[in-house]
Amino acid sequence: MNEVHDARALYIHIPFCRSKCPYCSFYSIADGEGLTASYVEALLKQIENLSDRFSTIYIGGGTPTVLSLGQLKKLLGSLKKYVGRSVEFTVEANPESLTADKIKLFLDSGVNRISIGVQSLSDGRLAQLGRIHDSKTAVNAVMLSRKNGFRNINIDLIAGLLEDHPDSMKAEVEEAAGLPVTHISFYILSYEKGTPFYRKLKRGEIKPAADEIVSYIYTEVADFLGSRGFGHYEVSNFAKKGFESRHNLNYWANGPYTGLGSSACSYAGGVRSGNIADIGRYIADINTGKSPVSFREKLSPKRSAGETAAFKVRTAEGIDYGWFKKKTGFNLPDKAEAIGKLVTEGLIKFKKKGGARTGICLTKKGFLFCDIVSRELL
Numbered sequence: 145m146n147e148v149h150d151a152r153a154l155y156i157h158i159p160f161c162r163s164k165c166p167y168c169s170f171y172s173i174a175d176g177e178g179l180t181a182s183y184v185e186a187l188l189k190q191i192e193n194l195s196d197r198f199s200t201i202y203i204g205g206g207t208p209t210v211l212s213l214g215q216l217k218k219l220l221g222s223l224k225k226y227v228g229r230s231v232e233f234t235v236e237a238n239p240e241s242l243t244a245d246k247i248k249l250f251l252d253s254g255v256n257r258i259s260i261g262v263q264s265l266s267d268g269r270l271a272q273l274g275r276i277h278d279s280k281t282a283v284n285a286v287m288l289s290r291k292n293g294f295r296n297i298n299i300d301l302i303a304g305l306l307e308d309h310p311d312s313m314k315a316e317v318e319e320a321a322g323l324p325v326t327h328i329s330f331y332i333l334s335y336e337k338g339t340p341f342y343r344k345l346k347r348g349e350i351k352p353a354a355d356e357i358v359s360y361i362y363t364e365v366a367d368f369l370g371s372r373g374f375g376h377y378e379v380s381n382f383a384k385k386g387f388e389s390r391h392n393l394n395y396w397a398n399g400p401y402t403g404l405g406s407s408a409c410s411y412a413g414g415v416r417s418g419n420i421a422d423i424g425r426y427i428a429d430i431n432t433g434k435s436p437v438s439f440r441e442k443l444s445p446k447r448s449a450g451e452t453a454a455f456k457v458r459t460a461e462g463i464d465y466g467w468f469k470k471k472t473g474f475n476l477p478d479k480a481e482a483i484g485k486l487v488t489e490g491l492i493k494f495k496k497k498g499g500a501r502t503g504i505c506l507t508k509k510g511f512l513f514c515d516i517v518s519r520e521l522l
């Protein structure tokens with residue numbers, strides 16, 4: 145995985161949800177039914193103008209499965225020429241809007257990976273998270289996907305609510321690992337600015353779980369998933385061997401990607417750009433032949449190298465010095481002060497070959513404090 149490659153990823157953002165979850169900071173709207181048809185038409189126009197080949201395609205959101213079957217058919221049909229056996233093609237789905245018809249359409253269209261927003265298998269925790277599905281619907285969505293032919297299924301789980309207890313979390317993860325899934329994304333709830341949860345936190349109406357409890361839960365869950373054959377290959381991601389998300393590995397290697405849709409970002413050759421985070425204006429821009437790009441920045445080679453280090457260190461395999469030099473032109477050991485500090489703090493360790501230092505990677509403790517490590521290496 146530590147190879148330098150120029151695979152380009154395609155991301156398509158569907159910024160619609162049935163209801164807005166109180167912890168979510170992604171750009172999406174809950175009352176956009178009247179806009180979905182013209183949004184898909186705008187996406188089709190953008191897709192028509194693509195010139196690259198892609199090694200991975202990811203339709204995310206938002207909630208792609210809020211689109212109607214007909215809209216999804218149009219969207220997936222327009223991607224036909226980019227789909228191939230070697231392309232990892234993922235669609236995100238939420239339990240309440242995933243139907244057998246949509247699953248069949250995905251499979252017929254070359255989608256080979258489905259990522260289901262389960263979040264929890266406890267009805268109480270789902271209600272606390274403001275989710276509109278229950279655990280039975282979540283399990284049914286996984287089973288239906290498997291029954292209809294998906295071999296590569298991810299589910300997302302979230303921990304970090306005040307009442308979360310290590311034993312009940314472990315029981316939940318145990319149940320999740322018993323489902324026919326190949327990949328589990330396990331996130332710790334964060335209180336992002338601008339969300340209802342953040343405002344409640346500031347007003348003292350909710351309290352996050354204590355750091356020690358969250359750390360304990362995370363470590364226990366990671367150990368448990370490891371014992372069930374889910375390799376801990378990135379801070380929040382666990383996969384059965386060979387089912388690591390290639391799309392996300394490209395992000396963590398700071399590889400190039402093209403983002404389509406409102407608020408989607410693109411990155412290539414040190415240039416990052418983002419589309420306008422306003423569905424109506426995005427559609428109007430596309431329809432009038434204007435660029436929907438609302439910002440573009442050229443990163444300096446040093447900044448780009450810093451970002452590569454900050455992203456890549458999140459993976460279990462860490463950063464090989466040779467890989468980093470080839471990819472960025474910079475020597476990672478030149479960051480001796482930051483690296484020395486992180487090693488002393490027990491957050492990273494050296495990778496060695498024949499006694500020589502060949503790179504760095506996170507320690508078990510480092511996985512818990514990865515944001516600190518990334519900040520230091522930026």
Ligand code: SF4
Pocket residue numbers: 160161163164165168169170172205206207238261
């Ligand atoms: S369904 Fe997903 S994208 Fe939509 S509001 Fe909830 S967490 Fe955010």
